[in-house]
Amino acid sequence: MNRFLSFLIIACCGLNIANAQVNKLQKQFLHPPDSAKPGVYWYFMDGNMSEKSITADLESMKTVGIGNVTFLEVNVGIPRGPVDFLSEEWQNMFAHLVKEAKRLGIEITLGIGPGWTGSGGPWVPVAQSMQHLVSSTINVSGGTKQPIVLPVPPPKAPYFGEGGFSPELKKQWDDFYEDVAVLAYPTPSAQAPKIADIDEKALYYRAPYSSAQGVKQFLPSTAQYLEPAKDAVIDKTKIIDLTSKLQANGTLNWVAPKGNWTIMRLGRRNNGAITRPAPVPGLGFEADKLDTIALNAHLDNYVGKLIRKTGKPNVNDAGGLKRLHMDSWEMGAQNWTPLFREEFKKRRGYDPLPYYPVYAGNIVESDEISERFLWDLRQTAQELVIENHAQQVKTYAHRNNMQLSIEPYDMNPTADLELGSVADVPMAEFWSKGLGFNSSFSCIESTSIGHVNGKSLIPSEAFTSQDNEGWKQYPGAMKNQGDWAFATGINRFVFHTFQNQFLPDSLRPGATMGPYGVHWDRNQTWWPMVGGYHDYISRCQYILQQGRTVADVLYLTPEGSPHVFRPPSSAMDGDIVQPDRKGYNFDGCSPGQLYTAIVQNGMIVFPGGASYRLLVLPAVKTMTPALLKKIQSLVNDGVVVVGSPPLKSPGLSDYPLCDVQLNTIAKELWGTLQEPSQQTTHQYGKGKIIWGGELGTQINDLYPEYDLTAAILKAMNVAQDFTANGTLRYTHRTTGDEDIYFVSNRTGAPVETTATFRTTAGKPQLWDAMTGTIKQLPEYTVAGGLTTIPLKLEAYQSYFVVFAKSSLQAATTKNFAENTVVKALDGPWQVSFDPKWGGPQIIKFDELKDWTLRPEDGIKYYSGTAVYHKEFDLPKNLNAGGKNLYVDLGEVNNMAGVKLNGKNLGIVWTAPWRVEISGAILQKHNKLEIEVINLWPNRLIGDERIPEADPTENGKWPEWLLKGQPRNSKRYTFSSYRFYDKNSPLLKSGLVGPVTVQQSGL
Secondary structure, three states: OOHHHHHHHHHHHHHHHHHHHHHHHHHHHHOOOHHHOOEEEEEEEOOEOOHHHHHHHHHHHHHHOOOEEEEEEEOOOOOOOOOOOOOHHHHHHHHHHHHHHHHHOOEEEEEOOOOOOOOEEOOOOHHHEOEEEEEEEEEEEEOOOOOOEOOOOOOOOOOOOOOOOOHHHHHHHHHOOEEEEEEEEEOOOOOOOEOOOHHHHOOOOOOOOOOOOOOOOEOOOOOOOOOOOHHHOEOHHHOEEOHHHEOOOOEEOOOOOOEEEEEEEEEEEEOOOEOOOOOHHHOOEEEOOOOHHHHHHHHHHHHHHHHHHHOOOOOOOOOEEEEEEEOOEOOOOOOEOOOHHHHHHHHHOOOOHHHHHHHOOEOEOOHHHHHHHHHHHHHHHHHHHHHHHHHHHHHHHHHOOOEEEEOOOEOOOOEHHHHHOOOOEEOEEEEOOOOOOOOHHHHHHHHHHHHHHOOOOOEEEEEEOOOOOOOOOOHHHHHHHHHHHHHHOOOEEEEEEEEOOOOOOOOOEEOOEOOEOOOOOOOOOOHHHHHHHHHHHHHHHHHHOOOEEOOOEEEEOOOOOOEOOOOOHHHEEOOOOOOEEOOOOEEEEOHHHHOOOEEEOOEEEOOOOOEEOEEEOOOOOEOOHHHHHHHHHHHHOOOEEEOOOOOEOOOOOOOOHHHHHHHHHHHHHHOOOOOOOOOEEEEEOOEEEEEOHHHHOOOOOOOOOHHHHHHHHHHOOOOOOEEEOOOEEEEEEEOOOOEEEEEEEOOOOOEEEEEEEOOOOOEEEEEEOOOOEEEEOOOOEEEOOEEEEEEEEOOOOEEEEEEEOOOOOOOOOOOOOEEEEEEEOOOOEEEEOOHHHOOOOOEEEOOOOOHHHOOOHHHHOOOOEEEEEEEEOOOOOOOOOOOOEEEEOOEEEOEEEEEEOOEEEEEEOOOOOEEEOOOOOOOOOEEEEEEEEOOOHHHHHHHOOOOOOOOOHHHOOOHHHHOOOOOOOOOOOEEOOOOOOOOOOOOOOEEEEOOEEEEEEO
């Protein structure tokens, strides 16, 4: 066989493999697997449940394309139900739930405790709960024998207050106390200063970053300190350990030497964290997050009990229990566990006991020494949380054939990226824009974790909301924010929330989770049409789960905790709730993750396949020698690093030798520790360090301005990954054979633009997740490794631009067709409403109009489905000539399904508001049906004109509901929570149009 023929065979085989890969992608894109389907947070409300409602919920999910649920039971604003949490009856219902989920192929993710906060319950003894090291202090004058009685240190006030305690828990919280140590030291002669923010630095409190004002993104770790006078601080060498001399009644068997002495009694107490908002029978203390014994005891009492009831999960089952879940950290901080001193000594290399006074804000030796100790305290606590809590939950999950997902943010006392890196499935949360808090940073964090660790699945608790949501949201209103989440790297929506609908089906909208959540359940007006939206979501999620994300910049986070990763604000475009990445994409990386990286062809490469061209260091002047050695090895092997040298180690381990070691490495790597006034490049090994000048001037950020790092990449001959002269967002994934770009119009107006993509992997194709269609984009140019394509997008429209080596042929010569109106369907329409919800059975509309502008109360206040009927002929002179015909609906409020001549043509829920009719159209007597669904608020507002008692008055359900009697009311609706009154504004509803027949042409 000659060499040319061999080459040809190899090339053809390669093309066939590439085509097979593309064909698989196309097939799965058109018909996404269950793994690509969205999920829901499935909430149960304190014993309000039945097997009937469980089955009805799951079957409705299956029908509309929901593939997974996160199961949690809570207590939010609804009277308790008859099925006590974790009772035998409850466990049987849970077993029924798992059996039904298996039958329907729906995956279950189980929260690891009652409520949504963490891991705890009534089975957690206070001695195995989250703990603080607390202290009391007295001053004595020595030289004479005198009785010394040390007061019992009081507990720290619970972060969420004492209101959530039951009387039993309150008593246990008050009573629990165990001594840890007694220390005495000469009272400083000068006024003793205190360490600022000690409650935060010593891990007594960590407020929620997403919702509390002024919460620090991170605690500063500096190389320079303003030191108080020596006579104002505690001399460590003169601290006396009197622990053995403390009597059970608090009396100290000790005669103080001459002089003034301060005596501290230190002990452990519960930190006040309880399960919240838990069902009443699930109320209890949160388990110790630093101790595996406490954690495993908790898991056995909850998860273990359920697994013993349902049977161990089978990995081959399509549905059922698949994952354990740690939700957003809302338990506060802890700084003690019975073995903390031993663990500290093992990990930090010195005894923390002489530094216990620092817990109370006292300065031992110096401010720097005390702050270094606090850094070590937080680092030890972080390591214990990760190893003894998160990693142990993961081990437990794997032992039971499950995975672990983690939302590593909010009150997290550890570094978010370090905690999240433990997860098999890192998870985020974003709130509906304008309807709650801004936690968009958690999407950047979790996608960074997933990308660096090579995780294909990165879900998000999606569209969380509160108070004024009130059934106002619907798929079309959520399109832009959903596409923003996709562009961040989120590739599975888990909608918050599907409230288990335990009330009779006649009572709608039914049960809510108090004021929280977008109402993603089977009682929604538009639920029969939501499958069209889920099809779009599933196609997007399938593609976004393939391959790996392409990014150029890796931002290293500092060592230490707590830490919330945020990129430089200049690296983001758009508003603060929906910030989009610019043309050079990035991820954040924790120190723990960086240790796994190697260098290939000058790029930082991780075991999961992620690679980056530039490593950017944080503007922090401390670093451990171990981390700097890792960075040194990366640079030596060819990495380009941006950042200034650290000057000191942050903790007391090996102090002061650690600072000497750090300085030695830094001088080798940077050449000098003196910051240059101009941007400077220092070669080291195969790589280089770039620093100085403007790079060393950060404003409110840990990292240099985006334009500075962009200029460095440009100088490295790295073009921006994506540019467009319109307002588009993007994300880029690669499978090795294909480059896949998701592009989305960020505006509510049509956009025509020219976009440039950093790839020449093949001919560009447009994959439309709305319609499931794929076509060639014949208009494009290639130059210098870039492909430039003219694009056109409707309001908030999105699609994938896929570059692949495939045989797909262009059917046209233009990328996008121009549509022209060939017939306006104006004039009268026959409209039918559902009398069950107060509407007229049939009525004539002389013109299309917003329902709220109609004089009839039955239409003005109507919520639900109405069907518009019209017959029309095509123009006699219309010559289709192979061109496609469409019905364009104009303005729709809020979703529509279209039938023509009895043929179902699909669901329309966002722009472009049209469906193709080419295969169903007749020349004459076309029968058009447009089924339109609006939202619940109008009917709820109309019903508020009819007096009726609150549905949960006095914390109880109405008697008629409890006894299964008919409801004596003229209202059409019933809900467990009231969002509206009779004066609330009505929402625009119905088909407003204009409705037209359009023809596409190139």
